Amino acid sequence: MRTLKFLLQKEFRQIFRDPAILRVIFILPVVQLLLLPWAADYEVRNVKLAVVDGDRSTYSRQLVAKITSSGYFQLDQYTHSYKEAFEEIETNRADMIMEIPRHFERDLVRDNEATILLSANAINGVKAGLGTSYLQSIIRDFNGEVRDEWIQTPRLSPEIQLDVRPSNWYNPLMNYKYFMVPGILVMLLTIVGSFLTSMNIVREKELGTIEQINVTPVKKYHFILGKLIPFWVLGLIILTIGLFIAWLLYGIVPVGSFFTIYLFAAVYLLAVLGYGLLISTFASSQQQAMLATFFLFMIFILLAGLFTPVDSMPVWAQWFTRINPVAYFVEVMRLVVLKGSGLAEISRHILSVLVFALVLNTWAVVSYRKRS
C-alpha cells in the first residue's frame, strides 16, 4: 500500500509537470463539445430543390408554393429545362430535382392521373431518402386539397381511412444534439483514456526511466495500478467537465441519475485504461503505440453505433459490437441521459464491461515484464 502511494505521487507529479499535456487534457473536451455537436448534425433541412416546370399551370405553381413554404426546401431554380436543373445537381447547387411534366394539370383533371418525377443526388443517402419522402408527403397533401376542390365529400366519408398518429418520445423537438452529445462524451473519455495510458509506459521505455523502476522491488501490479489510478481520476474529472459543458451549452441534463452514469463510467474507464496499458506494454516506441491505439480506437468508435445505427450493420459487425466496450458505453449514455434508464435496465451492460476491465488489466499485468 505504501509503495502504491509513492508510485501514485510520482505519476501525478509527472502528469502535472507537463503543462502542455495538461492543457491538451482540458482543452480537448471543450473543443470537442463545442464543435462536434454542431458538425455532427444529420438533421435534414434546407434541401435545395430545382424545379423543372414544363406545365406552368395554376396547379404546378400552387404545388411549388406549397413546397417552398413548408420550410424543408429551398427553391434553387425554377426552370423548364431538365438539362439546366441537372447542371445544378452536378455543381452541388441543388440536391433534388422535381420535374412537373407538360400537361400535368390537364392530365390530372382529364385522365384522373398525373405523374411527377423526383430525382435526388443520392451520394448523400440520408438526405436523398428523407428529402424524397418529405416531398412525397407534401405532394400527397396537395393531392388531397385538389381532390377536395373537385369532389364534394360527404360528412361521413365513404373513403376508408387509417388514422396514423405518430409520436416521438424522449426527444420531441427532434433535436439532433440531444442524440450526439452523450455519444461525444463517450468519445472524449475513450480518446483521453486510451491515448494517454498507451503512450505512458512506452515513454518510460523510450526515455530509459523504466529500467530504474525495474530494478526497484516494486511489484508488477503495483506498477500497473500506479499507472492506472491517476488516469482513472483524470477521466472522471473530464467526464464531469463534459457533463457540465453539455448542460451549459446544450441544456442537456441527464434524465437518469448521475450515480448510474458515474458508476458505469468508472467501470468503463478501467476497461479503456487497461486496453491502453496493454498496448503500452507491447509497443516499443511511442509512435507505434500511438498508431496501434489510433487504429483500434477508430474501429471501435466506428463500429459502436455512434454515427450509424447498429441495427443496420451486417451480422458480423453486430457481433463485433458485443465485444466492443465503446458500443456499450454509447448505448448506456443514451439510455441514461435521454431515457432515464436505471441500474436495473443497464445491469447487463455493466457486467459485460466489467469483464472487459478485468481481462484487459490482468493481461496488462501479466504481459508487463520487468526484464527487457
Add this chain to the structure above:
Amino acid sequence: MKQFLSCVRKEFKHIWRDKQTLLILLGMPVALILIFGFALTTEVKNSRFAVLDYAKDPSTRAIINELDASRYFDLVAELHTHNEVEKVFQRGQAKVVVIFPHGFATDLEHVNKAPIQIIADASDPNVANTLTGYATTVMMDYLDRYKEGRKLPLTIKTEQRMLYNPQLKGTYAFVPGVISMILMLVCTMMTSITVVREKETGTMEVLLVSPVPPVKLILAKAVPYALISFINIVSILLMSYFILDVPIRGSVPLLLAEGVLFIITCLSFGLLISTVINTQQLAMFVSLVALFLPTIMLSGFFFPIENMPTVLQVVSHVVPARWFYQVVRGVMIQGLPFSAVWQETLILAGMTTVLLAAALKNFKIRLA
C-alpha cells in the same frame, strides 16, 4: 543529390525496422474500407419494433405481419400493458412501438376510420422520422389492398430516381473521405512524429552537425511517407472498385494527380507541426485535434457541411481535406472532368504553397 538519397535510405530503414507500424500503415486503409464499405450504412433497416395490440383481430394481425416481413422492421416483443412501452424503450429493446386500440377492425369496417399509434424512440431523430415514414407506408399499402385496389380519382403519382447512387449505398460518400483521412494520418501525423522523435531522442543534433543541409534532411523524412500514401491511394481505389463496386467514372490519371497534390499538402502540414513542437505526445495530440478531427468533421464526408452554423462553414474553407474531398467525389463518383474541379485544385495548390513556405521558414537549424 547523393546526400539526399542516402538520407532517404536511412528513413526507409527506420520504417522497415518497425514492421508492426508498417503493417498498420498499409493495413489501415484495408480495414477502413471494409468497415465503411460493409458495416457502416446510414440506411435504416432491421429495426426492432414491439406491438401493443389491444384488438387482436385479423386486421391488426395482418398489419403486424406485414411490418415484420418488410426489410425495415423486426418484431421483438408483444406487449400487454401500456406500462411496458416505457420499459421496452428504457432497455433499448425496441425503436418503435405500434399500438392498436380495442375494436380496430370493427372501427375500420363500420366507421370507415381506425386509429393506429406509432411511438418512436426519437433519441435519434432521423431514425425515428424514417421509421415512422416506413411504418406509415406499410400501413397505407395494407389499406390499399383492404380497399381491393379501388382507385381514387385525381391521383398525383410520383416516380423517384436516385442519381449516382441508386441503392443509397453509404460507400459512395465514404470512399473519397477515407482517402483523405488516411492521407492526413500517414502524411501529417506520422511525418510530424518522426521528425519530433529525432528531437526527443537527441539524434537530431547528430544530423544537424552533419554536412547535409537541414532542408534536405527534412525532405528526406517526407519521401517514404509520401510513397506509402501513394500505395494507400492505389490500394483504396482498387479495393473500392473491385470489392465495393464503387465506380470510377472520371479519369484515373487525374484522380492520382490530385492525390499526389494532396499528399504534398499533408506533408507540408506535418513538417510545419514538427518545426514548432518538441514532444511526440504533443505532436500527436496536435495532429489529432488540429488536423484529424477537422478533417473528419469539416470536410463534408461524414457530416453535411450545409447543416453547420455559419462559423463552422467559414472555418471549413481552410480545411484542405474539404477541397480534396470535393475533387475526389466529383471526379470519381460524378465523373467530372478537370474543367469542373480546377478551382478546388487551385485552392489546394495555394494552401500547399503557403504551408510549405511556412514550414521551411520556421525550420530552425539550431536546437533551442
